[in-house]
Amino acid sequence: MNNYDIVIVGGGGAGLTAAIYAARARRKTVVFEHKVTGGQIATTDIVENFPGFPQGVNGFDLAQLFAQQAVKFGAEMRYEGVTSLTARPDGGFRLETSSGEVTARAVIVTAGAEYNKLGVPGEERLTGKGVSYCATCDAAFFANQDVIVVGGGDAALDEGLFVTRYVRSVTIVHRRDQLRASAVLRERAFANPKISFIWDTVVEAIEGADAVEAALLRNVKTGETRRFPTSAVFVFIGQTPSSHLLQGLVDLDAGGHALVDLEMKTSVQGLFVAGDVRTQAARQLVSAAGDGATAAISAERYLNSLEHAQPAK
Amino acid sequence: MAEVRDTTDLTWDADVLKNELPTLVDFWAPWCGPCRMVKPIVEELSEEYAGKVNFYKMNTDDNPQVPSKFGIRSIPSLLIFKNGELAGTIVGFRPKGDLKKRIDEVLA
Numbered sequence: 001m002n003n004y005d006i007v008i009v010g011g012g013g014a015g016l017t018a019a020i021y022a023a024r025a026r027r028k029t030v031v032f033e034h035k036v037t038g039g040q041i042a043t044t045d046i047v048e049n050f051p052g053f054p055q056g057v058n059g060f061d062l063a064q065l066f067a068q069q070a071v072k073f074g075a076e077m078r079y080e081g082v083t084s085l086t087a088r089p090d091g092g093f094r095l096e097t098s099s100g101e102v103t104a105r106a107v108i109v110t111a112g113a114e115y116n117k118l119g120v121p122g123e124e125r126l127t128g129k130g131v132s133y134c135a136t137c138d139a140a141f142f143a144n145q146d147v148i149v150v151g152g153g154d155a156a157l158d159e160g161l162f163v164t165r166y167v168r169s170v171t172i173v174h175r176r177d178q179l180r181a182s183a184v185l186r187e188r189a190f191a192n193p194k195i196s197f198i199w200d201t202v203v204e205a206i207e208g209a210d211a212v213e214a215a216l217l218r219n220v221k222t223g224e225t226r227r228f229p230t231s232a233v234f235v236f237i238g239q240t241p242s243s244h245l246l247q248g249l250v251d252l253d254a255g256g257h258a259l260v261d262l263e264m265k266t267s268v269q270g271l272f273v274a275g276d277v278r279t280q281a282a283r284q285l286v287s288a289a290g291d292g293a294t295a296a297i298s299a300e301r302y303l304n305s306l307e308h309a310q311p312a313k
Numbered sequence: 314m315a316e317v318r319d320t321t322d323l324t325w326d327a328d329v330l331k332n333e334l335p336t337l338v339d340f341w342a343p344w345c346g347p348c349r350m351v352k353p354i355v356e357e358l359s360e361e362y363a364g365k366v367n368f369y370k371m372n373t374d375d376n377p378q379v380p381s382k383f384g385i386r387s388i389p390s391l392l393i394f395k396n397g398e399l400a401g402t403i404v405g406f407r408p409k410g411d412l413k414k415r416i417d418e419v420l421a
Contacts, residue, residue, distance in 0.1 A: 036350045036406055043346050060346030081408060098410055128387040128404035137345050137405075140374070141386040210384055232386070 004028050006299050007095060007104035008075075009082045009245065011067065012039025013285045014275025015110035017292030018299075019070035022108075025300045031070065032097060034081030038063020039112045040276075041285055045136045045162050050285050062285075085109070085245045087268055091306075105306070106270045106299040109246060109258070110292060113239035113276040113283075118150065122206035123235075130212025130232045135159035139166045142232045148173050148215055150203055151236035157185040159236055164194040171230070173198045175220060198228075206233055241277045253279045264295035272299055317352075317359050320369040322378040330397040332367050335419055339370040340380055340390045347406040351389040354409050358416070366416060393419045 006022040008015045011033030022029040036042040044059030053062075067077060080097040085107065087093055093104045115133045117123060123131055132138040135149075139162060147167050149160040152174035158181075160170050172189070177199045179186050189195050198217065204225065205216040215233055218225045241257045250266040250273070251259045257280070258273040260266055266273055274291035276283050281291070320328040320338060329336045339355045341348035352370070359368035373380045373388060383392060383399065393401035393416065400419045403412065 034408055036347050038346075042350070058346075060349060079408060098408065128390065128402075129384060130386055132387055134347070134387075134405075137347060137389075138387045140342065140344070141380075141388075211386065 002100065002102040004030050004102060004104050005303060006030075006106050006108065006296070007032070007093070007102060008108045008110060009085070009095070010039065010110035010112050010242075010275070010277075011037050011077065012110060012112045012275060013041060013063075013066065013288040014112070014292035014295070015039075015108070016063070016066035016070050017289040018108045018110060018274060018296040019075040019292075020066075020073060021293050021296030022299065023070060023073035023075040025296070026074075027300065027303065029070075029075040030102070031075060031077050032080055032082050032095075033077065034079070034098075036063075037067045037077070043134045043136050044158070047285060066289075082245060085249065087249065087271065091270065093270065106272070106302055108264075108272045108274060108292070108295045108299055109243075109277060110273075110275045110288075110295070111242040111245065111277045113241045115155075115235065115239055116237050118203055118206075118235055118237065120203055120205050122208070122212075123233075126206055126208055126212050126233075129210065130208060130230075131206060132232060132234050133236075135162050135234050138232070138234075139163040142167050144168050145231040146171070146229070147232040147234065148203075148228065148230045149234045149236065150174075151238070152176060152179040152181060153236065153238065154181045154185055156236035157181040157189045159234055160195060161185070161188055161192060163234065164192055167194070167232075170195045171198055171228070172196070173201050173203060173215075173217060175202045176200065203233065239276065239283075243277050246273065246277075255279075257281070262294075263298040264291060265298055270299075270302055317356055317368045317370050320371050322376045325371075325379050328369055329394050332394070334365065334367045335393060335395045335400065335416075336367040336369065337391055337393045337416065339368070340373050340385055340388050340392065341370055342372060342374045342388055344374075345388050348389040350406055351391070354412065355391070357409065358412060361413075362416065365420065395419055 005027035008031045041059035046056040048056040084096040146169045148171045264272045272295040274295035275288040391403040
């Protein structure tokens with residue numbers, strides 16, 4: 001029962017797409033997800049850049065459709081964390097999950113990435129009390145208040161724009177003097193009267209007794225610091241790949257992403273990596289889905305090659 | 314099948330604070346994706362802990378008073394009460410095993 005052809009670790013855009021392809025190849029397939037179906041898109045209010053949805057689509061709803069499609073073709077979804085992955089000497093893999101052990105003939109790791117934390121005093125203590133990593137979850141609690149968003153990429157602007165629906169003002173604090181975010185989002189943010197920017201500035205501490213009251217800001221060019229009153233600090237300062245399962249098993253790049261070739265193969269036979277956890281990922285839903293399909297097709301080819309090399313026992 | 318009933322600002326005292334059993338309340342809102350993931354887990358827990366723990370859910374859009382009283386600024390948030398006192402808080406989506414551990418700690 002716990003022996004699978006293909007085990008997929010991570011139920012985001014890459015993993016769920018891989019599951020659709022693997023299940024359609026009639027491989028016994030399971031997806032392990034330790035948090036929310038859809039991964040990062042599950043908390044995205046509107047996905048506007050996924051082809052086929054000119055009006056945009058709610059990220060959580062889209063993720064549910066991905067999962068339904070995988071399950072419809074026979075993939076199993078298990079909401080458990082995978083704690084270890086080992087390659088067996090005789091081929092195949094052994095995985096430990098929060099509920100026990102499973103085996104796989106091929107593994108596709110699509111574990112994605114986690115949002116980075118600021119790592120400053122007050123952040124952990126005030127998480128859930130004004131420090132947030134999910135604007136769509138928490139923005140409504142700050143109606144008519146002043147908040148800050150930290151970061152300068154797509155996520156920071158996207159979430160910052162969402163927050164403006166509820167709050168009185170959004171101050172985007174960014175450590176550089178220009179934004180990494182895409183042009184469409186930059187234009188919208190600059191045009192939004194509720195959004196203002198503080199450039200070349202980092203958050204040094206978050207203060208407040210029972211809830212966030214202020215952020216301590218430091219200008220990286222002048223060194224000047226100031227206390228900036230705010231009810232909330234939304235943090236979107238990039239991501240770290242969730243590659244801990246792969247450490248010591250496959251080669252990682254300097255940022256901790258798994259090295260793969262164009263077929264999503266790693267240095268270990270039968271082990272594939274796709275989506276945000278792989279090196280040089282575009283970190284988009286559509287590219288993650290594409291990676292997932294590629295990885296599943298490669299896994300299927302790999303299993304086929306094993307079966308043809310060892311004719312029926 | 315044990316149902317997770319709604320509690321409101323008006324029924325809060327009777328439902329939760331005066332409840333003889335430890336009581337877990339799931340604070341959620343319709344627009345919150347992770348809240349929709351928590352809901353089926355809380356329903357399962359309500360069956361597994363039937364007779365030992367009471368389960369309620371509260372829509373934070375419709376009920377501003379209780380969430381504000383407990384300083385809730387992030388959902389999903391699960392609050393566990395025992396003898397009318399707050400005995401545990403779980404912020405954000407957590408796997409079922411983690412939730413059971415926290416409930417068991419409060420029951421112990």
